[in-house]
Amino acid sequence: MYLTRLIYASSKTEHCTDKGIEGILAAAERNNPKYGLTGVLCFNRKHFLQCLEGPRDPINTLYQRISSDSRHSRVTLVEYCATEQRFFDQWAMKYVPDSKKMQTLAFRYSDCNDFDPYRMSAASALAFLQAVSSQ
Ligand SMILES: Cc1cc2nc3c(=O)[nH]c(=O)nc-3n(C[C@H](O)[C@H](O)[C@H](O)COP(=O)(O)O)c2cc1C
Numbered sequence: 001m002y003l004t005r006l007i008y009a010s011s012k013t014e015h016c017t018d019k020g021i022e023g024i025l026a027a028a029e030r031n032n033p034k035y036g037l038t039g040v041l042c043f044n045r046k047h048f049l050q051c052l053e054g055p056r057d058p059i060n061t062l063y064q065r066i067s068s069d070s071r072h073s074r075v076t077l078v079e080y081c082a083t084e085q086r087f088f089d090q091w092a093m094k095y096v097p098d099s100k101k102m103q104t105l106a107f108r109y110s111d112c113n114d115f116d117p118y119r120m121s122a123a124s125a126l127a128f129l130q131a132v133s134s135q
Pocket residue numbers: 010024027028029030031032041048050062065066067069071072093
């Protein structure tokens with residue numbers, strides 16, 4: 001099945017507590033390896049930017065489930081494409097919380113100072129996620 005990459009942006013809702021974030025990460029650790037999915041989830045306490053990569057069918061199924069999750073809203077597809085390679089293959093779901101580095105990189109890869117994934121192109125979002133998840 002074709003290797004696929006999906007990137008979306010979304011916004012945290014009031015239903016999403018710290019426990020909610022822990023639940024998301026636990027679900028990713030539990031489920032993603034079963035389906036050969038890898039990726040990164042970036043969260044600045046306001047917005048999410050997530051990249052999922054792996055076989056097409058499980059990506060589609062998981063995205064439908066994620067889209068209807070009440071912990072976030074305004075779920076907006078940024079990129080969906082077939083790809084030759086994974087960029088986050090070491091992680092079932094690498095979690096990147098808010099940091100100074102995130103803000104610096106948000107400025108580099110978008111037109112504003114704050115991390116606002118709705119204002120990133122698909123190419124910028126991928127480059128941002130690669131940079132922010134590297135050491
Ligand atoms: C921003 C966000 C990212 C999520 N990422 C994943 C993920 O990578 N993998 C996953 O299984 N669930 C993820 N979820 C949770 C799913 O919406 C869903 O609650 C979960 O897959 C249910 O898993 P379970 O049937 O094992 O309880 C995410 C939810 C949100 C709000």
